[in-house]
Amino acid sequence: MKFALLPHGIFCATLALSVSLESLTAPVRAQAPLFPPSTQPKPLPQPPQTPAPTRPVQAPVNGGICPAQLGGTLDGIVDRLPASWSVLVQTQAARGTRQNLYARNPFTQLVPASNNKIFTTAAALAKLGAQHQIRTPVFGNTNSPDLLTLRVIGQGDPSFGTAQLNSLTQQLRQRGIRQVQQLIGDDTIFRGADYNLFWDADDRGEAYAPPVNSLMLNQNVIGEGAVSNPGNYFVGEFRQRLAGAGVQVKSSTLVKRTPAPPGEVELASVISPPLSRLIFTTNQDSDNAYAEALLKTLGRLQDPNSSDSTASGVAAVRSILTELGVNPNRFSMVDGSGLAGRNRASAEALVQTLQAMAQRPDVDVFRRSLPVGGVSGTLSNRFRNTPAQGIVFAKTGTISGVVALSGYVTPPNYSPIVFSIIVNSNHSPSTVRASVDSLVVALTRLRNC
Incomplete structure (x- = not known):
């Protein structure tokens, strides 16, 4: 789905012949219940009858947002959209010096849609290296x-x-x-x-x-x-x-x-092509086939005798990310792409993964694999003509009931930021995306004060 996960709409934009479901123009398909009975979470709050999309917050002519003001600004956006949220925003820094700038249920595990690809591609890059070829x-x-x-x-x-x-x-x-x-x-x-x-x-x-x-x-x-x-x-x-x-x-x-x-x-x-190019296609286009192939490749290396390359691939990703400092109790995977509705992830796990990759020598390879707001990939039509255009590098995730966005922001007047936003709700994807984008635009307005 891109979650079953709608599949990024359900995500996917594949290389030559795949179809991108993450584009903003993709129709929303009716689907089976978002959560299987065995994993049914508490019912989500019902949205208003006709919720009005939240417009991205525009930077004022003068000034910006002080870190002390950020919580109130983001709370105002989140509170206007009743839904299940998991949000974490941190300064990008070495371990032990990171600062939480904002958190809303950061440990809550929700359906991440194609944000699952962050786990898969990060593990593949860390394990195989940017120059690995098949x-x-x-x-x-x-x-x-x-x-x-x-x-x-x-x-x-x-x-x-x-x-x-x-x-x-x-x-x-x-x-x-x-x-x-x-x-x-x-x-x-x-x-x-x-x-x-x-x-x-x-x-x-x-x-x-x-x-x-x-x-x-x-x-x-x-x-x-x-x-x-x-x-x-x-x-x-x-x-x-x-x-x-x-x-x-x-x-x-x-x-x-x-x-x-x-x-x-x-x-x-x-x-x-080298792995650097393979993960570029995986994340930029939100390509499900690429993500699953990378997961199975890791699984084959993890356990050549395994009868299930997917299961061994999931085990490999968890092992690799745990070594990088990601809490394995804050996410669970059943596929590499995020198409399955059984995947769960918290904003904390995604931020920890992004922070870990930011400390690696191949950080530029990973960062370049992510779509750029208003410029490339599944973000090419988002953040245009806003302060976030060109300075947001993030992985999208969209399927029925799910909108997610996790990545990096470099505000012009503040230090680099790592963020993850996951929303599970009954609102239309366009309504939720508007709120998510407003949060990200607000981050670009941060300044030291």
Whole structure:
């Protein structure tokens, strides 16, 4: 959803073929109840019949907001929108010197929507490094022109597309391969279900919620429908391109959960962009397929023998973030994207993650992956012509009943700020976004006094 989580509307803007659900123009789809019966929270306060959107707070011609005045200013905005809020605002500083500027239920765990991607991408960057790349190889039983088997081994590269498939084809052609008895798609790297078991049935199969397997091609999406059998889709497309290049394939078979035999010869390979680019796409576009692939990659590294790459990926994220100083009792994940309605996060956990990343040498990589207010990604149409334009770097999160925004702000007359705002309510997304944006604009007006 982008939460099931509406999926960012439900979030997603994917690379080439995914659909962005986080755009402000995306229609709001009727959905199943926000919370499963087993996790039903206390009923949310009912909103007014026709709530009026709160307009962003504009900076006065003279002056700004002193830190002592901030609480009253933000309380006024929050109190005008009855809802479940979790908010925390801190100065960005080294551990032990951070100052809480504002807090409203900072420990309360709400549905975070695509803010879940902050946990996933932060853990991936911390574990793998900005230069990490995913290499997809092709092996043959020999290196002769006529092969009994040609095996492409999927590595779960979410950026793998038609161009990469063409590259593999040309490499094989240049090596003199002319005939293949059997083309095999090896889909063994990721274990468990292709679809997250906690995703709403209405979301599965939509372009923003495709299956995520080891052999991904064009994010497993064709037009506006997700591919139902992505492994077979990959092998079929590969076979067509080989035939077009003069390489005859007599049969093709998708082999799942079957490791390659020893002794095969590598004949071709392609590599993904560096992780810095992969997390950029994940956060800027709020791409669910990318987020789930990164989660499963972490899971495979965490426990290669696990029967569920998603579950082991969640365990890996919790372990990595705990080492970074994030309280593991303040959030819970069941997916990497935030599409599932079972995810929970507090503003405190998100702020702790953002603070931890701000202290790392690769902070610029992480910060650049976040949309910029009024400039890029899922924030390109928000904060325009306000004091926040160009100085807010934050991850959005939107699905039915959920609006979230967490990131960094650098006020012109105050020190850098880290913030997280999560709202679960029955109000329209546009109404809630207006209040959230007003809070952020107010932060830009802070000054030392």
